[in-house]
Amino acid sequence: MDSTNAxxxxxxxxxxxxxxxxxxxxxxxxxxxxxxxxxxxxxxxxIMARAKCSLVHFGDARCRxxxxxxxxxxxxxxxxxx
Numbered sequence: 530m531d532s533t534n535a536x537x538x539x540x541x542x543x544x545x546x547x548x549x550x551x552x553x554x555x556x557x558x559x560x561x562x563x564x565x566x567x568x569x570x571x572x573x574x575x576i577m578a579r580a581k582c583s584l585v586h587f588g589d590a591r592c593r594x595x596x597x598x599x600x601x602x603x604x605x606x607x608x609x610x611x
Contacts, residue, residue, distance in 0.1 A: 533591040533603065534559050540587050552584070556594060566599060576602065581610045 538555040545551050552568040568576065576599070577583060586604035593601040604610070 533593050533601070535592050535594045535599075537587045537590045537592055537599075537602065538563070540584050554587070554599070556592065556599065558594060564594070564597070566597070580604050582606055 535556050535558045538557055540552055540554045543551050543553060550570050552573050554566045554568065555563055556566060557563050573584065580587075580602050582604045586606045587602065588605065590602050590604045592599050592603065
């Protein structure tokens with residue numbers, strides 16, 4: 530398991546003014562700071578593929594943030610991911 534340094538508080542879907550989908554995530558770093566990230570549809574697809582699960586399991590998930598990028602996530606799934 531990669532080392533983690535943050536917790537995903539929530540992920541919400543929105544729509545940009547041009548009509549394209551966007552997701553906003555609030556992430557609490559272990560230092561206590563809360564940061565916001567915005568993801569486009571292609572970014573969300575890549576994140577879910579790396580995590581091998583849907584965004585529905587990202588709430589309260591541990592993750593690794595480097596700079597302003599989430600580089601790894603360990604989702605809260607009801608069963609271990611193979």
